Amino acid sequence: MEAARIEHPRPWMNRPAAAYNFAFLDEGSKREIRRKTLKAVAIPGYQVPFASRELPIARGWGTGGLQLTLSLLGPNDVVKVIDQGHDDSVNAVSIRRLIAETSGAATTEDTAKATLIQSRHRIPEERLRADQILVLQVPQPEPLRRVERSERLTRRKHAEMDYSAMWLALYEGIVRWGDITLGADYPVMVHGRYIMAPTPIPRWDNEKLHQAEHLTLFGAGREKKIYAVPPYTDVIPLQFEDYRFRKESFDGKACRHCGSTDTFLDETTDEATGLTVYQCSDTAFCRKRRGEELP
Amino acid sequence: MIQVTEHAAERAVPAWTARIRADEKLLEVRGLTKRYGPGCSSCHQPETGEWHSSRCPRCGTIWACRSLDFHLYPGEILGVVGESGSGKSTMVKCLYFDEEATSGEMTLSVCPGDGNLLQASSQRKRYVRNHLMGMVYQNPYLGLRMNFSSSGNVAEKLFAASQFHVGRVRRRAAELLERVEIPLARMDEPPARFSGGMQQRVQISRALANDPPILLLDEVTTGLDLSVQARVLDLIRSIRRELGVAMIVVSHDLGVIRMLADRTMVMRHGAIVEHGLTDQILEDPQHPYTQLLVHSLL
Numbered sequence A: 001m002e003a004a005r006i007e008h009p010r011p012w013m014n015r016p017a018a019a020y021n022f023a024f025l026d027e028g029s030k031r032e033i034r035r036k037t038l039k040a041v042a043i044p045g046y047q048v049p050f051a052s053r054e055l056p057i058a059r060g061w062g063t064g065g066l067q068l069t070l071s072l073l074g075p076n077d078v079v080k081v082i083d084q085g086h087d088d089s090v091n092a093v094s095i096r097r098l099i100a101e102t103s104g105a106a107t108t109e110d111t112a113k114a115t116l117i118q119s120r121h122r123i124p125e126e127r128l129r130a131d132q133i134l135v136l137q138v139p140q141p142e143p144l145r146r147v148e149r150s151e152r153l154t155r156r157k158h159a160e161m162d163y164s165a166m167w168l169a170l171y172e173g174i175v176r177w178g179d180i181t182l183g184a185d186y187p188v189m190v191h192g193r194y195i196m197a198p199t200p201i202p203r204w205d206n207e208k209l210h211q212a213e214h215l216t217l218f219g220a221g222r223e224k225k226i227y228a229v230p231p232y233t234d235v236i237p238l239q240f241e242d243y244r245f246r247k248e249s250f251d252g253k254a255c256r257h258c259g260s261t262d263t264f265l266d267e268t269t270d271e272a273t274g275l276t277v278y279q280c281s282d283t284a285f286c287r288k289r290r291g292e293e294l295p
Numbered sequence B: 001m002i003q004v005t006e007h008a009a010e011r012a013v014p015a016w017t018a019r020i021r022a023d024e025k026l027l028e029v030r031g032l033t034k035r036y037g038p039g040c041s042s043c044h045q046p047e048t049g050e051w052h053s054s055r056c057p058r059c060g061t062i063w064a065c066r067s068l069d070f071h072l073y074p075g076e077i078l079g080v081v082g083e084s085g086s087g088k089s090t091m092v093k094c095l096y097f098d099e100e101a102t103s104g105e106m107t108l109s110v111c112p113g114d115g116n117l118l119q120a121s122s123q124r125k126r127y128v129r130n131h132l133m134g135m136v137y138q139n140p141y142l143g144l145r146m147n148f149s150s151s152g153n154v155a156e157k158l159f160a161a162s163q164f165h166v167g168r169v170r171r172r173a174a175e176l177l178e179r180v181e182i183p184l185a186r187m188d189e190p191p192a193r194f195s196g197g198m199q200q201r202v203q204i205s206r207a208l209a210n211d212p213p214i215l216l217l218d219e220v221t222t223g224l225d226l227s228v229q230a231r232v233l234d235l236i237r238s239i240r241r242e243l244g245v246a247m248i249v250v251s252h253d254l255g256v257i258r259m260l261a262d263r264t265m266v267m268r269h270g271a272i273v274e275h276g277l278t279d280q281i282l283e284d285p286q287h288p289y290t291q292l293l294v295h296s297l298l
Helices: A027-042 A063-072 A090-103 A151-160 A164-177 A283-289 B015-019 B088-095 B122-132 B150-160 B166-179 B196-207 B226-243 B254-260 B278-283 B288-295
Strands: A078-083 A116-120 A133-137 A188-190 A194-196 A215-220 A225-229 A235-237 A265-269 A276-280 B027-036 B062-072 B077-081 B103-108 B133-136 B214-218 B246-250 B263-268 B271-277
Touching: A027 A063, A027 A215, A027 A225, A063 A090, A063 A116, A063 A133, A063 A215, A063 A225, A078 A090, A090 A116, A151 B122, A164 B150, A164 B166, A276 A283, B027 B088, B062 B088, B062 B271, B077 B088, B077 B254, B088 B214, B088 B246, B122 B133, B122 B150, B133 B196, B150 B166, B150 B196, B166 B196, B196 B226, B226 B246, B226 B254, B246 B254, B254 B278, B263 B278, B263 B288, B271 B278, B271 B288, B278 B288
Parallel strands: A078 A116, A116 A133, A133 A215, B077 B246, B077 B263, B133 B214, B214 B246
Antiparallel strands: A188 A194, A188 A235, A215 A225, A265 A276, B027 B062, B027 B103, B263 B271
16 A cells, blocks of 8 residues: 655645545455456456445446556556547546546556556557556446346346347347348457457457457446456357458548558548548557657 | 248258157156145145145145156147146146246156256256247247247247358248248238237247257137137147147147147146046046036037
8 A cells, every 4th residue: 555646737636645545446445356357357258246336436437447447556557548549538538637646657648558558448459468458448248238138137148158139139130131230349259158248349349359468357337247358368259150240341441640541440520621531549549650759 | 131042951950850769758757846835744745635726725835736747759749638727837837947846857858868857957958948849838928029020039049059040040930930821021020010820820930940859839729719729720730740749738728639639638736637548538538527627618
């Protein structure tokens, strides 16, 4: 336990950080979250219930991810927080400040320099390394929720590997619309055992979980669940033999800033011309590619 | 919409078919008991004596099934008759693992290694439900997903048997729905839009999806009008003739039993009071309750 003190630009925020425990949560809470995290790592794709703590941000705003980050954080960690690819959205900035102010940990926007990355709905374009941990915020951890409302029954379905209802949901999309209609949060099979919700990352990012070098942790604060994809784990999107999983296509489109054609692009409107333009969703990656120095 | 091409014979014959022998009991049930309540010392020997109801007068425990013994041969139709509350439906629900039996033994000759299936793991029970048995409920809302397509209802069973090729799954669904006279043009409509008779037929095609050797029919024709009833009964008979599926037909309607069943057992207050060949039961009933039942036939 150590107290952290950093200068805040807003003077009223400069009360002694020692009023908090290191990384905000008390040691008992952190230990419980770590213990549940270990269990999640031991059973890839299995949702481990945990006692989600109160935090100074509302449930459903990234508290699951934040609790994982705070429980894993050490004084030498370098933290990066992203919100749908952006380092500078309000939510990402608030969470980053909270982490920094209560722990004194260094922060960065450079994916390669971070040891701990908390993200909402995106996995960075740069491939993560074995010494990095990715923490994803989860709105709905239960992939079967769209076909089964009862928690008791979804748990039983997982236990018995009874996934025909999930396949039926995919089939219905094919019958109605001629193809698989699921977009983000595309369900995946983890190491041939559990169907898992990869959180609303675009289908583009699904392959970054498969046989990855890094550990990915998923925290759902409102739903009180932790789950994990350990390094070198199979993560295969659900697909039929004749209707395959496909990621988003950006054929003929390029980022308006860096010209990239191999990244996930956001569609936006150019305010001056009114035309539809595309830009990298991962802003840090885009800036790095343009040769900018990242903070 | 996806086109359904003519069906090709590309399905593998299920592994259990080789293990079926006509002279060997396909299903054997011994001492099947289902109790709702704790039971007491005066009702703990449920097989003894005639009861006046399935409820124990001392402790109020309901003995829905009291130590039932019966068997089923391949391709045979076993009828089960009895009044409401006699334990017929509870019995088939126990066989299909919808209800957990209190005690008893159930063996299938097609999976000899499993021993007593009532004690099997839930994974094993799931396998038996999906591959070896089909169930048709009285209320189609229990057996179908009303807001999913009819072909999807059949397909769900095929997914449960690990078939993940949409084209093949649809061909099989079309084949089955055609078999039960659902027009192919309506195969992707939800059963909620169908009439009661059609819903029952969709249920039957779903139950047949994985070519199970046993079909459980719980009051399938109850609540259907007479002409629709006749078509469903015709369908069941032709399925038995063509596919050789063994069936347990539960009904309170002796007409249905007369038309379908080879052998019949009569249940009352959770126990079997009489069993034998259907003709014998109907022409020469021995037990007073069976006599009452046969004589009250209009």
